[in-house]
Amino acid sequence: MGAVTSTYRVQLTPEFGFRELNDLVGYLRELGVGSLYLSPTLQSVRDSQHGYDVTDHSRIRDEFGGKKGLLALAGQGLGLIADIVPNHMTVPVPESENAPLWSVLREGPDSPYADWFDLSWPVALPVLGDDPELVVDGSVLRYHDHEFPIRAGTEELPLAELLAAQHYRLVSWRDSPGYRRFFDVSSLIALRVESPAVFDATHEVTLALMAEGVIDGLRVDHPDGLTDPGGYLRRLRERAPGPLWVEKILMDGERLPPDWECDGTTGYDALNMVTRLFVDPAARDKLVRTFTRHTGVPDDYERVKYEGKKLVLDLFFRGEVDRLALSLGEPGLRDALVELLAAMPVYRAYVSPGEPPDEEATRVIQSAAWEAAAHADPASVATVAQLVLRGPAEAVARFQQTCGPVMAKGVEDTALYRWFPLACLNEVGGEPDRFGVSPEEFHAFCMEMRPTTMTTLSTHDTKRSEDVRARLAVLSEIPDVWAGAVESWAGAVRFDPTLDYLGWQNLMAAWPISPERFTKYLLKAAREAKTSISWQNREQGYERGLREFAEKAIELCGYSVASFTAVVDRYAQVNSLGQKTVQLMMPGVPDVYQGNEITDFSLVDPDNRRPVDYVRRRELLRDGGDTWDARKLLVTKTALNLRKRLAPDLPYLPIEAGEHAVAFARGDQAVAVATRLPYRLERRGGWHSETLRLPAGSWLDLLTGAEHTGLIPMAHLLCRYPVAILERNTR
Known part of the structure; x- marks a missing residue:
């Protein structure tokens, strides 16, 4: 396989497996996708919608179609990137579905899997609620849907003695487990992949598929959880020479450790820089004042x-x-x-x-x-x-x-x-108090990027999709108008001041949204904030009030929100096309998250993992048009197909474009131009006499078919679309 030119991330589910994805390959190939980037494919909990809860490393997930289905998909000719989960397995319910864990609980330190998990004996298992009704059923101990193996020879003991004789202890679900876990998720137990035997056993299937040419590259989930991430990547790279990306969150100014043997990150660093490029920093103080006035934070x-x-x-x-x-x-x-x-x-x-x-x-x-x-x-x-x-x-x-x-x-x-003056900045790895970057800062970032790192705008883990953020970015240009709108809405419907303001931002930016979707988002946001409720303390009265707020906000303010959003969308479309153009054409391997080749107004998971309407996307690809959706699809298709014709390591060359545009060349082969801060651009009367000097030669605008050379008026270059994707004209 040659260099990966782009990836398309797909969330496989029991309802959308290899067969369904097979049917999309023709569409994705026409779209210009270089490789399919699959969510985890090893056997996980049977009804899992994400696949990070692995139960068996020895087989490809049955619900997707197993190895046979994967081989058929690979036979379609698009490269496959697999998402692997080295840090943890799941503690399923029932627990017997994880055979290595079951062996450890039954046999203790004598289990052949005793070295798999980072734990202390006896292992504390946080499962008990207020009704510890334990039942001994032969060689199994049952508690509701949970089941645990009983140590051989202890089956006939009185219950208290039987419990004390096991290699585990059942404790309250609120207690910490006796094993290292993934973050605070007690249902995910950490693996000790620093052990060569554990590494080999948990990677055998994946590495064999790479050796056979079925899988071409890997995305490594959460390497920061490992004992020795650098050592793990060195061992992995020895047997996985293809592309290798790590889900590593880099804060501002942070760089990957230089000894990590990988091609780069999965792109959150690029995502945050691109988002900030379309935010006006001049609004910082006004937006913070509006936020503090409404929330008291x-x-x-x-x-x-x-x-x-x-x-x-x-x-x-x-x-x-x-x-x-x-x-x-x-x-x-x-x-x-x-x-x-x-x-x-x-x-x-x-x-x-x-x-x-x-x-x-x-x-x-x-x-x-x-x-x-x-x-x-x-x-x-x-x-x-x-x-x-x-x-x-x-x-x-x-x-x-x-x-x-x-x-x-x-x-x-x-x-x-808890702190969200402008929620589009509240992304993984983001700093929400850093309002915007200048084109110069963005250029400096791009000039330091690896050509092999991944870039993205939306993922299965983003808190808001790229188009939700595109709408929110507009608020940075109209802080006074926004403050007035929120004042009006909040005057009609109030609930919790620490949450309402986040609710109004997301209601507008995800519009139209059903009361059910909006309620689910607000419930998750409130539980994560932990100011009134949490995942551990779900207060029914508060949650009922929150549901009523969501319903009333849409019922009483929906018409006003829709009208406000319709105005915002005149400028959000410019941001949407601009950030897409920049992300697809900047250094790195661009990733498109499923469905985001057209507009998508999803919120945090599981909202952003809903089924994608590919029938509509196929129709748009065939018929085109001049809607926001059709324009975004055209930009995506144009850029992805162009990337196939460009060397991945072409230099990034900034082009001076003034305050309201960002422009750069990729070597002497391509140029990208995107409008920024469109509301202020309109207020000042447009481009006036501003020009952009193209590199020497003749250039073809792939979106319009127009040919350009030399010094071009911005009003002419961007008269049809707010972006331009140009390729050197060799005719």
Whole structure:
């Protein structure tokens, strides 16, 4: 297989497997897709809609069509990129569906799978509710739908003695488990892939398919959870020479560790930069004032972020912190450890046990220690910082593995649901207090990008789809108009001030949306924010009130919201086409998330994993038109097919285009131009006499068929579309 020119991410489900995807290959090939990028394909929980809850690494998922179906898909000729999950397996219900785990629970340390999982004996299993009605059924212990193996020879013991004799302990569902897990999800148990035997067993099927040429490349889920991400990637690269991307969240200014043997990230760093490019930073103060007035939340995002991390450390990660504190080898350091975890500015500082920390890791942890010293004894903080840099191997590893979950739950799933002056900035890896970037900043970012890294605008994990964000970006150009609209809506319907303002942003940006979809989003947002309810404490009265708010907001304000959105869409379409053009033409391998070749107004999962209407997309591809959908499809098809004709490592060359456009060349072969801040552009009267100087030669605009050379008036270049995709004319 040659270089991957682009990918198209597909969420496989029991209802949409290999056979259904087979039927789309012709459409996707015409669209210009280079490779299919599949969600996890190994056997998982039978009704799973995402596949990250793997139960069996030895087979391709039956519900998708098994290995036979995968081979048929591969035979269609499009390259296949597989999403693999090395960090964890699921703890299914019933538990017997995970054979390695069942063996471990039955046989304890004598199980051939005892080294698979990062756990402590006896293993605490958080499953019990308020009615611990346990039933002994032969060699199985049952609790509602749960089932657990009974240790041989203990079946006839009285219940209390039988429970005490097992290799596990059943505890309250609110308690921490006796195993490392994925974030705070107790139904996902961490794997020890640093063990060669575990690595081989869990990767055997995937690597065999790569050796056979069935799978061409890999996407690695959450490598930050592993004991040694760099070592894991080196081992994987030895047997997987094809493209290899990592789901790594990079904060502003952060770079991938230089020793990671991979092609780059899955694109959140690019996503956040592209989003900011279409946000007007001049509106920051007004939007923050509107936000604080409606919510009562402080204007200091750093404070909200710190409080979110401290909350989840106490709420979710007591067990992890206790084990980590014990591994430090010195008493009395727990409070300092908590503060150091809360102060970490990134998902992980890469320190390997037994190896001296590099300069960057030392800088990150020492910087966090300086922040933490304001909240705990400075001497204790300094001691903890040294121990997690150069101390016991277990302490070094566990600290690294705890940082990511604290960031993910404290920031992604708490702070970003509490601080949202402009919600399009509240994306994974985003900094919602950083309003916008200039074209110059964006160019500097692109000039440092690897040509092999992935870029994206929407994923199965984004909190809002790209077109929802395109609408929200318009608010940065009309902060006063927006403030008036929200004042009107909030005057008609109120519920929870800490949530309502987020609700109004998303109601407008996802419009039209049903009361059911809107309610589901608000319920998730409220539970993640943890200000009134949470996933652990679902208060029925509050949730009933929230449902009533969602229904009344649409009933009483829907006409006004629809009218407001219709005006916003004149400018949101410009943002939508612009960010699509930029993402598909900038350095890297562009990924298109399923269905987003036309407009998609989805919110956070599971909303963004709904079935895609491919009949409509096929019709648009065949018939065209001048709607927003047709224009976005044209831009996507044009750019993806052009990328097939371009070398992936063509230089990125900025082109001066003024405040209201971003433009760049890819070597001497292609040029991309996109309008930005369209509302202000319109208010000033349009392009006037602004021009753009094309590189030497003749250029064909692939969207319009027009030919251009030299100095072109912007009003002429962008008279039909707000973007231009040009290819050197060799005729």
